[in-house]
Amino acid sequence: MTSTRGEFDLLEQTWSEVTPDAARRMLVAAARAFAEKGYHATTTRDIAAQAGMSPAAVYIHYRSKEELLFQISRIGHTTSLEVLTSVPEADPVRRMTAAVAAFAGWHAKHHTTARVVQYELNALTPEHRTEVVRLRRRIEAVVREMVEAGVEAGEFKVPDVDGATLAVLSLCIDVARWYRPGGPRTPVEVGELYADLVLRMLT
Amino acid sequence: MTSTRGEFDLLEQTWSEVTPDAARRMLVAAARAFAEKGYHATTTRDIAAQAGMSPAAVYIHYRSKEELLFQISRIGHTTSLEVLTSVPEADPVRRMTAAVAAFAGWHAKHHTTARVVQYELNALTPEHRTEVVRLRRRIEAVVREMVEAGVEAGEFKVPDVDGATLAVLSLCIDVARWYRPGGPRTPVEVGELYADLVLRMLT
DNA sequence: GGACATACTAAGCGGTTGCTTAGACCTAAG
DNA sequence: CTTAGGTCTAAGCAACCGCTTAGTATGTCC
Numbered sequence: 001m002t003s004t005r006g007e008f009d010l011l012e013q014t015w016s017e018v019t020p021d022a023a024r025r026m027l028v029a030a031a032r033a034f035a036e037k038g039y040h041a042t043t044t045r046d047i048a049a050q051a052g053m054s055p056a057a058v059y060i061h062y063r064s065k066e067e068l069l070f071q072i073s074r075i076g077h078t079t080s081l082e083v084l085t086s087v088p089e090a091d092p093v094r095r096m097t098a099a100v101a102a103f104a105g106w107h108a109k110h111h112t113t114a115r116v117v118q119y120e121l122n123a124l125t126p127e128h129r130t131e132v133v134r135l136r137r138r139i140e141a142v143v144r145e146m147v148e149a150g151v152e153a154g155e156f157k158v159p160d161v162d163g164a165t166l167a168v169l170s171l172c173i174d175v176a177r178w179y180r181p182g183g184p185r186t187p188v189e190v191g192e193l194y195a196d197l198v199l200r201m202l203t
Numbered sequence: 204m205t206s207t208r209g210e211f212d213l214l215e216q217t218w219s220e221v222t223p224d225a226a227r228r229m230l231v232a233a234a235r236a237f238a239e240k241g242y243h244a245t246t247t248r249d250i251a252a253q254a255g256m257s258p259a260a261v262y263i264h265y266r267s268k269e270e271l272l273f274q275i276s277r278i279g280h281t282t283s284l285e286v287l288t289s290v291p292e293a294d295p296v297r298r299m300t301a302a303v304a305a306f307a308g309w310h311a312k313h314h315t316t317a318r319v320v321q322y323e324l325n326a327l328t329p330e331h332r333t334e335v336v337r338l339r340r341r342i343e344a345v346v347r348e349m350v351e352a353g354v355e356a357g358e359f360k361v362p363d364v365d366g367a368t369l370a371v372l373s374l375c376i377d378v379a380r381w382y383r384p385g386g387p388r389t390p391v392e393v394g395e396l397y398a399d400l401v402l403r404m405l406t
Numbered sequence: 407g408g409a410c411a412t413a414c415t416a417a418g419c420g421g422t423t424g425c426t427t428a429g430a431c432c433t434a435a436g
Numbered sequence: 437c438t439t440a441g442g443t444c445t446a447a448g449c450a451a452c453c454g455c456t457t458a459g460t461a462t463g464t465c466c
Contacts (some may be wrong), residue, residue, distance in 0.1 A: 003371075022443080038325065040243035044424060059425065061443095118321060118380075122240065126243045163396045166381070167374060174377040177321075178369070185366075189437045201404045225413075247454060257415045262455065264413095 014079060014113060023061035025051040030068040035115040039069055039123040052184065069120060070128040076117035077135040080106055084142055092150040097195045099146060100172065105191030107175035114176035145171050147202070156202040168198050204312035213358040217316060219284060226264035233271040238318040242272055242326040272323060273331040280338040283309055287345055295353040299405065300398045302349060302376060308394030310378035317379035346372050350405065359405040371401050 013023050015031075029050035033042040044065050048055045062068050083106045087098040124132060144165040151155035158164040159175040171194060179190065218227050218234075232253035236245040241361040251258045265271050286309045309316040316402050327335060347368040353359035361367040374397060382393065 039240065040241055041326070057444060065424065124243070137215050144291055160396060167397070168380060169402050170377040171370060171374055174373040178373060194362060197370050197404050260414060268454065
């Protein structure tokens with residue numbers, strides 16, 4: 001249960017639905033490279049080499065380099081939306097706490113994927129971008145509904161629901177930028193810290 | 204006093220110390236392009252064309268494309284540090300309020316520069332990166348001192364000073380990612396909103 | 407006017423890019 | 437054994453990249 005092994009398991013888990021094996025290895029390699037150097041600074045030769053294959057092998061499974069990015073972005077957005085919505089709590093305060101902890105924690109734990117998800121949107125084709133933006137709007141709507149639920153229950157006191165929604169999302173998303181695996185906080189601790197800070201902000 | 208004219212004035216103001224005129228026009232063109240498409244997706248031909256000159260003209264004033272990025276990053280970091288430290292208030296609560304309003308507001312008003320400053324660090328050479336990271340640490344230190352001052356004065360109640368510092372900085376920095384000029388909030392309003400949210404978070 | 411420095415452009419060089427082509431290898435059905 | 441289909445590689449193409457070179461225009465000092 002070393003940290004390296006743990007990180008590898010997480011990658012395998014996120015992309016577990018992707019088949020065949022070579023296509024999944026390519027996605028994982030691309031996600032790593034895109035996160036580390038950015039989409040435009042990554043070459044298809046980088047990706048293929050990291051996946052242990054020849055440059056041409058990329059095009060057996062993907063139409064283009066951009067389609068690799070799109071798949072990472074699509075699966076990443078879908079997963080983070082699931083993380084956000086699958087909190088069991090019903091009480092508005094507990095629900096917000098659990099959701100922020102899970103969402104911020106996901107951005108820390110899967111910071112590699114999250115970085116591609118949050119910072120490489122502009123590299124997508126207009127069509128793919130539109131599809132991903134649709135997912136992002138759903139994420140935003142879920143957070144807004146949770147803020148509104150707390151306000152209606154009289155638990156949250158916010159003068160500006162849109163502003164509060166923006167700030168909660170912004171805080172969580174930015175975790176992908178600053179989080180480093182070797183840092184002082186585990187992903188779970190980041191989630192707990194952020195849940196506390198958001199609650200203070202809203203009440 | 205159209206918004207286009209206003210935006211242009213801001214750019215001129217930020218880079219006003221840069222001479223000669225052609226070098227400044229090149230910097231402004233590069234900052235725009237880097238912010239819009241990213242450093243690696245921007246070509247030296249893009250920059251030169253936007254500045255109204257031939258591709259070779261870039262190399263009269265700058266040694267490389269990376270040096271353009273470094274100058275934008277260096278001046279941008281220095282300016283934002285000045286914005287953060289030049290708040291006149293002495294009282295910890297008022298000081299934090301004014302500083303967050305100014306810092307977040309700067310990231311909105313100068314979102315073009317701020318985007319390059321915050322998201323293109325990895326494209327710098329190791330030497331230039333080290334120099335910029337030094338500036339970033341000073342910014343972080345200033346925010347931490349303001350949090351500590353509030354805690355010592357008994358005005359802020361935070362269980363984790365490092366965590367609170369991180370969150371305040373993170374919120375402000377992420378403005379550069381989401382802010383759009385045509386949106387519902389002016390830069391000043393963003394500053395006011397964020398100052399309020401941060402104060403709620405800390406007290 | 408002549409010598410020199412500065413600011414710029416037209417042309418292009420070597421290297422790298424995303425992607426394609428032609429064909430080898432492996433597996434499995436007939 | 438033969439054939440077909442899917443997976444992969446070696447080689448390379450056309451386009452584009454950052455940057456350089458050679459040369460022109462302009463202004464300035466003497």
